[in-house]
Amino acid sequence: MNRRTALIFYILSVYVFVQFIWWGYHLIELTSELAAESDTISKRVVMIIGEGAVFLILLVVGIWQIHRSIGRELKLSERQNNFLLSVTHELKTPLAGNKLYLQTVLRRDLPKEQQLELIRKAIDENTRLERMIDNILNASQLENKALKLEKESLNLKVLMEQVAARFNSLNDAQSIEINAEDIALTGDKFMLEAILNNLVENALKYGGKDVKIVLYAHRHGAQVVWGVKDNGPGIDPALSKVIFHKFFRIGNEEIRAQKGSGLGLFIVAELVKMHGGEVQCIPNVPSGSNFKISFHG
Numbered sequence: 001m002n003r004r005t006a007l008i009f010y011i012l013s014v015y016v017f018v019q020f021i022w023w024g025y026h027l028i029e030l031t032s033e034l035a036a037e038s039d040t041i042s043k044r045v046v047m048i049i050g051e052g053a054v055f056l057i058l059l060v061v062g063i064w065q066i067h068r069s070i071g072r073e074l075k076l077s078e079r080q081n082n083f084l085l086s087v088t089h090e091l092k093t094p095l096a097g098n099k100l101y102l103q104t105v106l107r108r109d110l111p112k113e114q115q116l117e118l119i120r121k122a123i124d125e126n127t128r129l130e131r132m133i134d135n136i137l138n139a140s141q142l143e144n145k146a147l148k149l150e151k152e153s154l155n156l157k158v159l160m161e162q163v164a165a166r167f168n169s170l171n172d173a174q175s176i177e178i179n180a181e182d183i184a185l186t187g188d189k190f191m192l193e194a195i196l197n198n199l200v201e202n203a204l205k206y207g208g209k210d211v212k213i214v215l216y217a218h219r220h221g222a223q224v225v226w227g228v229k230d231n232g233p234g235i236d237p238a239l240s241k242v243i244f245h246k247f248f249r250i251g252n253e254e255i256r257a258q259k260g261s262g263l264g265l266f267i268v269a270e271l272v273k274m275h276g277g278e279v280q281c282i283p284n285v286p287s288g289s290n291f292k293i294s295f296h297g
Contacts, residue, residue, distance in 0.1 A: 013063050020056065024049075076247070091132060094125035101125075124170050131197060135263045138194060139246065142270045149188045149274055156183045156192070156226060160215040163196040167204070176200065180217035185224055185295060191271045198264035199228035199291050207232030207288065222296060227279075229290035240281040244269040 101122040105115050141147040157180040164176040196215065203213045207230040217226035235243065242248055247262040268291070272279040277295040284290040 010067075013066075017059065017063075020059065091129065094129040094132075097125045098122045127170065131201065134194070135198070135267060138267050138271075139263045142267065143246075147191075147274070149191070151186050151188055153184060153186055154189055154192070156180065156185055156217050156224070159189065159192060160196065160217065160226075163193060163200060164215055167200050176213045176215065178215050180215060180226070181219065183217050183219065183224055183226075187275055187295075188271075191274065195268050195271050195293070196228065198268050202264055202291075203228055203230040203232065203289070206235075211288075220294075224295040225292065226295070227290060227292045229284045229288060231284065231286075231288040234283055234287060235281055235289050237283065243281060244279070 101118040104110070105118050110118075138147065157178065160178050160180055164178055168176050200213060200215070203211060207213065211230050211232045213228060213230045215226075215228055217224065219225070244265050246266040248266070249262040269279055272293055275295060277293055279291060279293045282290045282292055
């Protein structure tokens with residue numbers, strides 16, 4: 001629903017409300033004039049007021065509910081618009097980068113080391129593009145309930161080491177550490193890897209130039225507690241829940257410096273939920289964010 005439709009709805013709602021009050025006033029005035037002629041008329045006045053009050057309450061509640069629904073629709077529409085602006089840029093950038101790297105390799109007589117470096121950069125851009133496409137597909141499957149759990153026994157620490165090694169090789173200036181116990185759990189390896197990928201990518205994106213990232217896992221009673229924390233600027237606690245909404249991103253897409261689609265944390269929350277777990281964003285000490293996930297052991 002666009003803003004023009006919402007405005008028309010509110011104008012009509014005010015019109016109906018005013019008409020209702022006007023009708024009630026004249027009806028009561030008319031029955032009051034006739035009250036002198038019959039005692040039963042006064043009872044009808046009470047009945048009219050009672051029924052009118054019920055109708056008025058229902059009308060107000062209905063308008064309020066529709067108002068809330070319109071607000072949600074407008075916010076979702078804005079987030080979807082931000083998503084389209086972002087994803088267009090996100091998909092074009094690696095393609096343009098790949099084209100430039102490959103054209104440079106073809107057109108210039110470069111030393112082998114430089115050729116390999118350009119090819120490595122092209123592969124990195126492909127990896128970035130692949131993650132973006134995976135997120136779009138995953139979000140679509142989650143929305144349509146088409147993604148199914150394929151559980152297997154796996155070692156969470158080993159999975160974290162694999163993810164960290166992959167990111168460390170792509171981001172030479174960044175440091176991703178592992179602070180995890182050897183924990184065996186049952187889960188979908190593809191989904192758990194997607195959770196880690198999105199959380200690490202989120203930390204790299206918003207943590208700043210020299211961000212330090214830690215992947216952690218330990219047992220706490222009957223639960224397995226694991227997640228990703230960083231020492232970046234952190235996230236406003238007031239946004240700790242809405243950041244998991246689909247398409248949600250902080251700020252305006254047209255002036256935003258950080259890249260992204262607004263799907264990563266939504267996917268994280270949904271995949272954790274499919275495993276029967278819970279994810280929350282809490283402040284890291286002394287600074288940064290901590291995306292803490294709890295699974296039943």
